[in-house]
Every structure is written in structure tokens, then in C-alpha cells.
Amino acid sequence: MKDVEYQFSIRPLSLEEGGGFIIEYPDLPGCISDGDTIEEVIANGKDAVKGWLDTCRKLGREIPKPNKQSAYSGKILSRLPKYLHEKLANRAKLENVSINSLIQTFVAEGLGRKGAIEENSITAPKSYELEDIMPSKVADSARANFVGIISSAKHTTH
Secondary structure (H helix, E strand, O other): OOOOOOOOEEEEOOHHHOOOEEEEOOOOOOOEEEEOOHHHHHHHHHHHHHHHHHHHHHHOOOOOOOOOOOOOOOOOOOOOOHHHHHHHHHHHHHHOOOHHHHHHHHHHHHHHHHHHHHHHOOOOOOOOOHHHHOOHHHHHHHHHHHHHHHHHHHHOOO
């Protein structure tokens, strides 16, 4: 039997949901899986599809055909300023992933966050203290530099 490819969507899970990512197959109701990384969630998703299809066969249920009518190929072309391209390349190298994987993760996280905000009627994302996202010495230095920049801006005459 030849492999059939079903469309899927991946979104990040919040820490409250356990973190990682979730994969869903719209053509296969209830067929979902999760994983800690994009690669893991895709592998787990393939296993979920196999199990879903095997169950349909065992129960004698009709197996849905993949929806191939999408106008979206999954490929986009985006022009970025050179400095953003460089930042993406450096971050991808730091995280040991491809630039494409990093962009997919950022887009999925952004769309997931936007969806969560819309679903829960949240008006703004959670704010973080500098200490939440960086070591305290770095945060102290960043805060001092930021205060210095603000102070300089207030005292500048035009």
C-alpha cells in the first residue's frame, strides 16, 4: 500500500499545557499527537496517523482521502533585511537547527499565542521581568544600560 500524506498543523503548547508542540490532522478527526521538539512531534504524528488508519481498517470504517484542494503549497518567499537574516542564522546555529525550522517555530509560536489570546479574550501577552528571561547579572547590566539610554534621551535638547 502506498503512503498517503495528510495535511497537518503544528502549534506550540503553553507551559500550562505541558510545553512542546502538538500536531493535528484536519482530515482525520481526533488524530493528534505531541512532542518536545518539531522533529519529535512530526515523528509522533506519523505514528498517530498509522494508528488512526489501522483502527479504521479494523473497524471497517471508510478511510478519508487527503484534502488536496488547498491553495497553499507550504512554501513562501520572504525578503528580510540583512541584519534579520544574520540574527536568524546566528540563532539557528546556536540552537543547532536550520533557519527554516527556526522560522517555522517562530511562526507557529506567534500564531499559537495569537490564537490563545483570541480564544481566551486576553488583551495582552504576559509581561516578563528581565530576570525571567536572562541571568540576574545580565539583567542588571541591561537595566542599567536601558536607564542610561532613557536618562540621556530625557536630557537631550532639540
